[in-house]
Amino acid sequence: MGALIVARRELAGYFATPVAYVFIVIFLMMAGALTFTLGGFFARGQADLSPFFTFVPWLFLFLVPALTMRLWAEERRLGTIELLLTLPLPQWQAVVGKFLAAWAFCAIALLLTFPLVLTVNYLGEPDNGVIAAGYLGCLLVAGAFLAVGAAMSAMTKNQVVAFVLAVAVCFLFTVAGSPIINDFLSQRMPVLAEVARGLSITERFNSLVRGVIALRDVVFFGSFMGFFLFVNAVVIDHRKAD
């Protein structure tokens, strides 16, 4: 399968440059620091990882676009996009391959937070099923942000523009269901308030963190990623030679 071959090459590429190490180290340091300080991991006196999970989407909001901004821009800068897209490989497989590599990379970063799971199991008796659901939520949020970031990277040659656009769009979907937006919209455009709640990444993530794995939430994340990957493929098809 061509997408997997592309993904394997990409993933190896992350570890051939400082990108991977900087990303992982910063992610682990910040996740740890936030969990134990702002999250009040010890002070809460509860054996669960919700202080950690609360911060993960906010960390991803900035770190994931940093990962995706170079996804297509780098291929354009090196000219390798012309090589990749003239190999006998359907274009969508190149798009999916790049996405899968970035997603696998985020999964590795998440896996490396395992000392938190060990700690909480040492200190008390947490519900490990809930923790697993929380990790699934983190992975799905990462995937959603990656799909957005990859699509933004396809739209512009400029990495800074790609980063800013990706952060902005991800932020929009993160706060879509928040009380501020909700109150604002329900007073003026009640229909949109409903739509905004429906598109909120945070609400679905929160219910996963509580341990509820609902099919419709998983389907939501799946279609969200699918939609942005489709946008990515269309944009690449139209703008590959620009």
Place this chain on the structure above:
Amino acid sequence: MPALIEIERLTKRFGDFTAVDDVSFSVDRGEVVGFLGPNGAGKSTTMKMLAGFVTPTAGTARICGKDVVDSPVAAKRSLGYLPEGAPTYPEMTVTGFLRFVASIRGYRGGEADERVEAAMQLTQLEGVQLQPIETLSKGFKRRVGLAQSLLHDPPVLVLDEPTDGLDPNQKHEVRQLIRRMAPQKAILISTHILEEVEAVCSRAIVIAGGKVLADSTPAGLVAPGRSLEQVFRDLTMPKDAA
């Protein structure tokens, strides 16, 4: 039997600018066609359309009878393409890169190894096979690009400036390689170097302003008693400036 490369009334417009204007020609097995023209004449754009990287505004291009727009993957399987500037992934080693291309082209295990070996032998890359491509000189990088295009022993080769950046000995090697492969393949090369056309090409197509100005054997172009350089200037210089 139709020619291996068929181009019919191929046109590409970027906004108001017509880069390639109603170009038609075909290349048969056993032919080496030199694509000549000043910078910006439309050589690279024509080749990019042939490789399926740029979508034509009008007209058709076929490789081994497969339309590059309607069945891109099938057309690309029969094509070895060296893009302008010979782009490669700088962090990969020579073997790593060629293995990647081999696996995308569907070779597995021992067969993939053989293909990579053979391609490195043809382009004399064995000495640097484990070096990252970014550490190589310009001439080696170009040969890595060339190796990638020859790996699957394709019936059709489209090489955009294959000898650019090579020293005289390497140029000689590449020309010999092209001559050796010529009987089994249809080869289209673009070049600025007029002596190269006389050295390896059985036919020369002169293009300027997106239009084909001449299509004949190198000998046919220069007769009677004029140098190829003179002919090139007469054909491609604007009349009032000449």
